[in-house]
Amino acid sequence: MSSLNGFAHNPDHYGFQTNAIHSGQEPEKWSSRTVVPPIVMGTTFKQYEPGKHAGFEYGRSGNPTRNSLEECLAPLEKAKYALAFASGSAALTTMSYLLKSGDHILTVDDVYGGTNRFFRNCANRMGIETSFVDMLDLELTEKSFKSNTMMVWIETPTNPTLKLVDIKAVCDLAKKKNPEVICVVDNTFASAYFQNPLELGADIVSHSLTKYMNGHSDVVMGAIMLNDEKLYERMKYLQNAVGAVPSPFDCFLASRGLKTLAFRMQAHMQNGLKVAKSLSENPRIEKVIYPGLESHPQHELYKSQMKGFGGMISIYIKGGIDESFRFLKELKLFACAESLGGYESLVEHPAIMTHASVPKDQRAILGIDDNFVRISVGLEDAEDLIGDLNQALEKAIPNV
Structure with missing residues (x-):
């Protein structure tokens, strides 16, 4: 809760969009x-006397613009606290550093x-x-x-095969094994608008703010x-x-991005569902993966664990690496680029871009193939996006 000069904004009293604007x-x-x-x-702040300051000493330790962003982020994830970093990787x-030498991390196999x-x-x-495990299999996870x-x-x-892990089941299992285990959920793809892992047993929720939370492809932050x-x-x-903190200017931009998060996520979901349905009917596509489609293997978990989903879709096109490259080159509105979650x-x-560092044998197991x-x-207008995808597919795979 923020309180100054008699005014207090209590995020518990307000909804998501109100907190995004006012917290x-x-x-x-x-x-x-x-x-x-x-x-x-x-970068530094004048002190009243040695050791007595107005809440800020040095820019790495704290900054008013960064604090403002952190106070806004926390209630969006239904959290008490938030901390901003220079990137999701930071x-x-x-x-x-919460761990020590000799400790073990258990993570999902299909991770960023x-x-x-x-x-x-x-x-x-x-x-x-670190052990990488298919967390859809709870027995194997245990x-x-x-x-x-x-x-x-x-x-x-x-990321990128859009599998859904049962957060509550895995966190309950972890705490039963050892109450001291720290359960972290990377919530980047869902955003705080569509999923709140702290309510499902997570200890920490992590975001690449670079993606949906900022939403404008102009900030790298976590x-x-x-x-x-x-x-x-x-x-x-x-x-x-550790000191991996963001700049005040980037914090300002991320804070601005949060103001439209709810509306952007609704629009991403509307467009994503339309595009996913269209691709599902295209004969040049072998498979479409989108949690909002009933064809998704964890669609029922999606309905119980998430409030919706954004615009992330994964597809397998007919053909191989040549057809994939031609498809990417022929697109006009879709830019061939890394990252995600922006307005564009x-x-x-x-296999060649975001997950090239994943060992080839593991990519094969996960299904990150040449036609993926x-x-x-x-x-953008959904009809324009669908038209762009269709024309590129027709040029890449003409004989269908």
């Missing part, structure tokens, strides 16, 4: 009473390529072991726990949200000690 944004925070929080670029790296890369090639150098398992990393929907005060104090210490539509080839394409449906 941490109170004009009473600033001497000018500006409605839009200012960008405070100063948040992941900082969280790894950058997360996979960090666990395999960085965390291991810190003496931290068998994969070790005596030294201290963190469970869930990503759902997964964040975590949590409720446990002791865990928050540990992470707050690490945020300062993007398309990419995971990931689509981020933006906010």
Whole structure:
């Protein structure tokens, strides 16, 4: 709760969109009473006397613009606390310092390529072991726990095959094994608008704010949200000690992006569902993966665990690498680019782009094949997007 000069904004009293606009944004925070929080670029802050300051000492340790963003982020995930980082990967790296050499992480097999890369090639150098497991199989997940398992990393929907992990079931299982296990859920694909893992048993929710939460493809940033005060104090210490913090200007942009999150996610879902249905009927497509379709293997879990889904679609086109490349090159409105969740539509080839660091044998097991394409449906007119996809498919696979 923010409280200054007699004014208090209690996020528990308000809905998602009201909190997105007002939490941490109170004009009473600033001497000018500006409605839009200012960008405070100063790296250091004058103290009244040694050790006595007005809440800020040094830019890495805290910044008014960053604090404003964090106060806005927390209630959107129904959390008490939020911390912002320079990227989603920076948040992941900082969280790894909650562990020590000899600890074990249990994570979902189909995890974001950058997360996979960090666990395999960085965390291991810190003496931290990681096991990748198909968390759709709860029996296998339970068998994969070790005596030294201290963190469970869930990503759902997964990137890029859009599998849905039962958050409550896995967190309950983890806590039964060891109450001290820290359960983290990467909520990037769903956004805080469509899914709230803290309500399902997670200890920490992680976001790449770069994606849907900011939504404008102009900021690289990460964040975590949590409720446990002791865990928050540990992470707050690490945020300062590790120092992977975002700039005030980026915090300003991310805060601005949150103001339209609810409306953007509704539009992403409307467009995503229309595009997914159209692709499902296209004879040049072998398979469409979209949680909002009844054909999705975890569609029932989707209906119980999520409030909706955005514009992420994965497809298998007929053919192989040549057809995939031709398809990507022929698109006019969809930019062939990494990232996702912005207002503009993007398309990419995971095996060569976002998930190239995942070992080839693991990609094969996960189904990240040469004809596998990931689509981020933006906010353009759905009919135009469908037309663009169809014309590119016709040119890439003419003989159907």
